[in-house]
Amino acid sequence: MNYENILTAFNNGITTITINRPNKLNALNKATIKELHDAFKSADANKQTKVIIVSGSGEKAFVAGADISEFADFDSKKGKKLAKKGQEILFNFVENLSTPTIAAVNGFALGGGLELAMACHFRVASNNAKMGLPEVSLGVIPGYGGTQRLPQLIGKGRAMEMIMTAGMIDANQALNYGLVNHVTTPEELLPLCKKIASKITRNSSVAISAAIKAINANFEDSVNGFKVEVKQFGNCFDTQDFKEGTTAFLEKRKANFPGQ
Numbered sequence: 001m002n003y004e005n006i007l008t009a010f011n012n013g014i015t016t017i018t019i020n021r022p023n024k025l026n027a028l029n030k031a032t033i034k035e036l037h038d039a040f041k042s043a044d045a046n047k048q049t050k051v052i053i054v055s056g057s058g059e060k061a062f063v064a065g066a067d068i069s070e071f072a073d074f075d076s077k078k079g080k081k082l083a084k085k086g087q088e089i090l091f092n093f094v095e096n097l098s099t100p101t102i103a104a105v106n107g108f109a110l111g112g113g114l115e116l117a118m119a120c121h122f123r124v125a126s127n128n129a130k131m132g133l134p135e136v137s138l139g140v141i142p143g144y145g146g147t148q149r150l151p152q153l154i155g156k157g158r159a160m161e162m163i164m165t166a167g168m169i170d171a172n173q174a175l176n177y178g179l180v181n182h183v184t185t186p187e188e189l190l191p192l193c194k195k196i197a198s199k200i201t202r203n204s205s206v207a208i209s210a211a212i213k214a215i216n217a218n219f220e221d222s223v224n225g226f227k228v229e230v231k232q233f234g235n236c237f238d239t240q241d242f243k244e245g246t247t248a249f250l251e252k253r254k255a256n257f258p259g260q
Helices: 030-045 076-095 112-119 146-154 156-165 171-177 189-201 205-217 225-236 240-250
Strands: 006-011 014-019 051-056 061-063 101-105 108-110 122-126 130-132 168-170 182-184
Touching: 006 030, 014 030, 014 189, 030 051, 030 076, 051 061, 051 189, 061 101, 061 112, 076 112, 101 112, 101 189, 108 112, 112 130, 112 146, 122 171, 122 189, 130 171, 146 156, 168 171, 171 182, 182 189, 205 225, 205 240
Parallel strands: 014 051, 051 101, 061 108, 101 122, 108 130, 122 182
Antiparallel strands: 006 014, 130 168
8 A cells, every 4th residue: 555644664574654754753644644544454454464663754753743733723623523533543543453563762752743652552762762742832732642641651740740841851761751661772773673573473463462452451441451351361262372382382392373
């Protein structure tokens, strides 16, 4: 599939999605959000894809925010529709993908950019990364899940401060907060993400999908995460991957998971 605002590549079980609007610092407009949805959906449906990495073109920005020009004249009704639709087709969609998704955060990850990174299953940052949710400086709040995911990741107090001050934190502070898992140089960002991804590809994609569902359940209202874990744990026993994994262990060899 051809895209106008993103690039995709596949190699060794890893699909890389690159937001490619460098002149706009990779800002998210409606068209880019739709293309990202399509690219994530396509990669998730491809059984050869074991891990998805998302990044921004260039070193200046992962995503420097949403394209404000598209909604500057919106009223309340249009604003609610914008947030709801965006969450449904991209941010919540990414969070609940069955394929592990890594955000390679290079440069600015602001507003919708940080919200996209937080929707991914975990994040790796270059040491030139700057992260923040500056929405209150525009008279609005984060609308793509930022007020929910940031406290989950770094705690209520720190999230309150970041959102209320509209300030940015650097990569090392993000690492200290637990917002990112690793910090490296810009040159080593994608290689490190691919190294981590390659470790993931060796494991059962079916079990990983089940783990994602169980982990996410803990953050859903009115859902008992322990019950979801029990269900997903039990489901694993009926899979080809479980049979291969246990057989390989008993035979003292590496497992060759069929992904079924």
